[in-house]
Each structure stands twice: as structure tokens, then as C-alpha cells.
Amino acid sequence: MNQNLEFKLQAWLDGELSGSEAQAIEREVAADADVARLAAELRTVKSAMAGNETARVVPETREFYWSKIQRQIERESAQPAPARRMAVWRHWLSPLAGLAGLACILILAIKPGTPATFDEISSTGEGMEAVTFHDQSAGMTVVWLADSEREQPQIQSPAPKTEEGGSGVEVE
């Protein structure tokens, strides 16, 4: 099945095709089992998303929220384009800036007595795995410790699946 047909199928399910195009797709669905299967799958996904998508509540009214986005776009569009002369300078200075940055990194790397400033360095006990992830918007870094053979982080899943504790620490 070609991609164009897949797009047409999606458009058909979304009711975006004209009468003749829709009839042509209907014939394809009736004649081809693969097309019919894909159509059924897309229908399922569509209904699942329509019925179960999480509603996001914004702190402002809908109109004010979108007007903020619109104002930001307008502000950025209104900024003057960089002058041609600046563009020429930038063209020549960009590689030099890259070289300067590389030089700084090398100097810092070979400077004696300067401790490395890695954001995170970690080690986990034998048979354990640590998965680290950042939630920027929540202002939280999570280090999930799990038995390397049995467990997976319980993120965005309905409930933990393991019956027994497996990460070496208990609350009591």
C-alpha cells in the first residue's frame, strides 16, 4: 500500500474527501483486505483518541491563552531583519566563535586541579538499574531504582505491576 493511499484513507475517515474521491476509497476498502484492515485500525485509534484524550486546563481563559501566543508571534515577526553587513560579519565570525569555544573547552579540560562539573554521576548496586529523567516543567529530577531483570519505571502506567518489593528500600 503506498503512502498516498494511506493519506487518502485518513482523509476519508476524517470526512475530508469529495464525493468521487470518497467513493474511490470505499471501493479500495471493499476490494483490498489490507486497506480494510488499516481503515479499521485507524477508526479504532480515532475513536480511542476522541474519547480518552486528557483534557488540559490552562490557567487563563482560552481566548487570552491564544492571544498571548498570537502577540508573541507578532512581536517576533515585527523584529527587523538583520542588516546585510551583520550577516557578512556573522558568516566570518561564526567559525571563529566555534574555534574559540573549542579552545576554552580544551583549556578547561587540561587545567590541573579543576574538578569536573558533570551534571550527574551515579552508580547503582549490583543487579539494580537507575533510570534518571527530568521533568522540566515540574522542576523535578527522578532517579528510578529498579531490579534490572524484573522492573520497569512505573511512569504513565496505570499501576505498578510487581507484587513484591524489588528495589532494596522499603518505607518501613
Place this chain on the structure above:
Amino acid sequence: MPGLGADLRIEARLIWGANDEKETVKYEPLDAGLSDKLHRTFKWKNYFEITNKNASIPLNQTGELKMSDACTIRVKNLGGSRVEVSCIGHGKQVHQGAYTLTPPQWLVLGGNDSSNTAWFIGLKAGDKNAPEPAKPVHTN
């Protein structure tokens, strides 16, 4: 942000995540601030606070925070908001890591507990303008 030579004030919480109803659990529900953050990432229904400890850790010193009989956290103040965190469960070190603790960011360590529940340890560097907490036992 604490300066390089300043004591690090730290807040540590032991949290239990469960699908149990609040009425059936003997622990207090976790405050909304951290609970909301956990709810955004994890799908346990409720989060309960087991222990809440504050400590002030001098530069290059390690504070030991006993969060429960089974769980202890060692936090070494490396300076400049950097900490080395060791998580000890049943006397055995299960994790050690170096992290940056910048208020009001939380560092949360977690794992599965028994019966479809989870434990979490939340660590946050305190506001330097907050009252001085009791100093913990220093191990070195």
C-alpha cells in the same frame, strides 16, 4: 543559590505512593506541592509522607538522614549546590550519585515497594533565608 562555602540546607522526605484510599492509611497525605509533581509523572493514586527531615550540612561534610528503619540517606555537600547522595536500604548502598540541587528543584529517588506501591525520597535544597534546622550527625 548557596555559595561555594555555605552550609547546605536540605529537606528530605520519605514518601509512599499507593493506590490505597487516604482514609485507610495511617500516614498523612503528602502536601500538594510535591504530590502534584509526582502525580504528573507517576500514576499512583495517593502519596503519603512517612518522614520529613531537615538538615544543614557544612561544605565537604556528609549528613546522614535516617528516613526509616530500613532506609538512610547520606548527603555530602560538595559545594556550589552540588551534592553526593547515597541511598542505603537495609544497610546496603543501593545507589550513589552526584547531583545539582538548585532550589526549588526536587531530586526524587524512587523504586517499587511491596504490594503495588512505591517508595520515594524527595530531596530539596532549602531556602537560605529559612530558619536554621537542626544539624544532622556528620559521618566525616
